[in-house]
Amino acid sequence: MKPIARAAKCFLLLLAISSITTHAQWKYEPSAENKKNRAWFQDARFGLFIHWGVYSVLGDGEWVMNQQMIPIRNYEKIPAFFNPTEFDPKAWVQIAKAAGMKYITITSKHHDGFAMWDSKVSDYNIVKQTPYGKDVLKMLADECHKEGIRLFFYHSQLDWHHPDYFPRGFTGGSWTGRAENGDMNKYLDYMDAQLTELLTQYGDIAGIWFDGMWDKKDADWRLAKTYKLIHQLQPGTLIGSNHHVAPYEGEDFQMFEKDLPGYNTTGFAPEQKIGDLPKETCETINHSWGFNLKDDKHKSRKELIQYLVKAAGYDANFLLNVGPMPNGKIQPEHIERLTQMGEWLTLNGETIYGTRGGPLTARHWGVTTQKGNTVFIHVLNWTDESLVIPSWGKKIKSAKLFVDNTPVKFLENEYGITFKIPKSKMDDVDTIIELEMK
Ligand code: FHN
Numbered sequence: 256m257k258p259i260a261r262a263a264k265c266f267l268l269l270l271a272i273s274s275i276t277t278h279a280q281w282k283y284e285p286s287a288e289n290k291k292n293r294a295w296f297q298d299a300r301f302g303l304f305i306h307w308g309v310y311s312v313l314g315d316g317e318w319v320m321n322q323q324m325i326p327i328r329n330y331e332k333i334p335a336f337f338n339p340t341e342f343d344p345k346a347w348v349q350i351a352k353a354a355g356m357k358y359i360t361i362t363s364k365h366h367d368g369f370a371m372w373d374s375k376v377s378d379y380n381i382v383k384q385t386p387y388g389k390d391v392l393k394m395l396a397d398e399c400h401k402e403g404i405r406l407f408f409y410h411s412q413l414d415w416h417h418p419d420y421f422p423r424g425f426t427g428g429s430w431t432g433r434a435e436n437g438d439m440n441k442y443l444d445y446m447d448a449q450l451t452e453l454l455t456q457y458g459d460i461a462g463i464w465f466d467g468m469w470d471k472k473d474a475d476w477r478l479a480k481t482y483k484l485i486h487q488l489q490p491g492t493l494i495g496s497n498h499h500v501a502p503y504e505g506e507d508f509q510m511f512e513k514d515l516p517g518y519n520t521t522g523f524a525p526e527q528k529i530g531d532l533p534k535e536t537c538e539t540i541n542h543s544w545g546f547n548l549k550d551d552k553h554k555s556r557k558e559l560i561q562y563l564v565k566a567a568g569y570d571a572n573f574l575l576n577v578g579p580m581p582n583g584k585i586q587p588e589h590i591e592r593l594t595q596m597g598e599w600l601t602l603n604g605e606t607i608y609g610t611r612g613g614p615l616t617a618r619h620w621g622v623t624t625q626k627g628n629t630v631f632i633h634v635l636n637w638t639d640e641s642l643v644i645p646s647w648g649k650k651i652k653s654a655k656l657f658v659d660n661t662p663v664k665f666l667e668n669e670y671g672i673t674f675k676i677p678k679s680k681m682d683d684v685d686t687i688i689e690l691e692m693k
Pocket of ligand 1: 512
């Protein structure tokens with residue numbers, strides 16, 4: 256091998272090792288504010304996920320550019336059609352509040368690379384490229400801060416538009432029309448610059464929800480640099496990354512996509528290990544994240560409420576998604592579902608907010624949540640009047656139905672705890688037994 260090639264090879268190896276070692280050696284110590292925000296996050300339990308962008312115009316979900324292999328020169332025509340004149344951040348925030356949600360996570364930039372704010376780093380943004388011309392993230396951030404709803408920004412690391420997102424991953428190939436070259440570090444500098452805008456011009460940002468590393472699993476994403484930058488700009492900001500593996504140093508929460516922690520029904524996360532960070536499960540109401548004209552497979556009120564309760568039983572938050580329409584409105588079927596969840600939480604929120612999962616892990620009949628000396632048994636899938644559950648080493652002082660304080664008979668013995676639930680008192684969605692422990 257020629258001496259110059261050998262030197263280059265050693266240099267690249269050194270570079271790789273230095274980046275790996277730096278991240279591996281780096282020990283992240285979350286700030287006191289960050290730890291406080293983690294506790295707030297776990298108490299919050301329920302948030303609104305919003306996938307909104309110029310792709311909404313085509314009504315075929317947020318992956319339409321890749322699915323239909325729309326070259327950049329064609330896709331760049333879409334922003335001119337994006338004019339959400341009926342966008343009303345007040346209405347969105349009220350819908351979230353009425354649903355019982357405590358925070359909103361909105362797509363600042365999705366895989367198509369289009370910025371939904373007034374970015375000075377790139378003209379490929381809503382202010383420069385659309386007839387609407389307004390910074391929707393600013394409008395939403397102001398309303399959230401006013402209404403006490405915390406705001407997270409979803410931000411895609413994967414980018415089908417930027418020329419320096421190179422080498423390409425398993426998506427966004429040559430059909431984009433980009434030249435087969437580029438400098439990934441330049442792209443990451445660009446990403447860090449846009450993140451700096453988002454963390455310096457929109458007030459308190461509760462978190463950054465990264466997505467897309469899975470497009471290039473083995474690439475050097477310079478995570479330490481980006482994570483340090485974020486915590487320098489806002490130490491309390493919670494960083495999470497939907498990379499489907501165990502949390503990396505510097506992350507503050509762990510998300511599970513379309514699955515409860517520990518499951519892999521989607522096939523996304525064969526290697527995903529559950530870390531010891533606050534957890535969040537994200538899910539769609541129908542089968543789409545971005546607005547999809549054809550998708551009317553909306554989950555039922557019961558399915559969605561039970562999903563929220565199960566997530567709490569797995570000690571995880573529930574981040575439920577809407578894909579607003581190109582006119583800026585959230586589709587009525589989704590507003591209806593969210594309102595129904597809010598009505599349930601108005602009555603039963605005490606058994607979810609501020610609780611932690613346990614003391615029992617999830618069972619076929621349901622889950623448990625706990626707060627202080629109180630345990631809530633959520634009977635989700637059981638029809639018999641007698642229910643036997645394992646004991647967990649603490650004695651019960653009293654048992655009653657949460658809905659109306661009706662005392663519930665129970666028997667504690669070596670076989671566990673047997674409850675007698677009057678059939679007439681059973682609830683089709685969630686029969687909650689409130690236990691006060693000794
Ligand atoms: O590709 C994205 C998808 O568009 C959506 O944003 C979801 C949300 O969790 N995450 C990725 C798929 O894993």
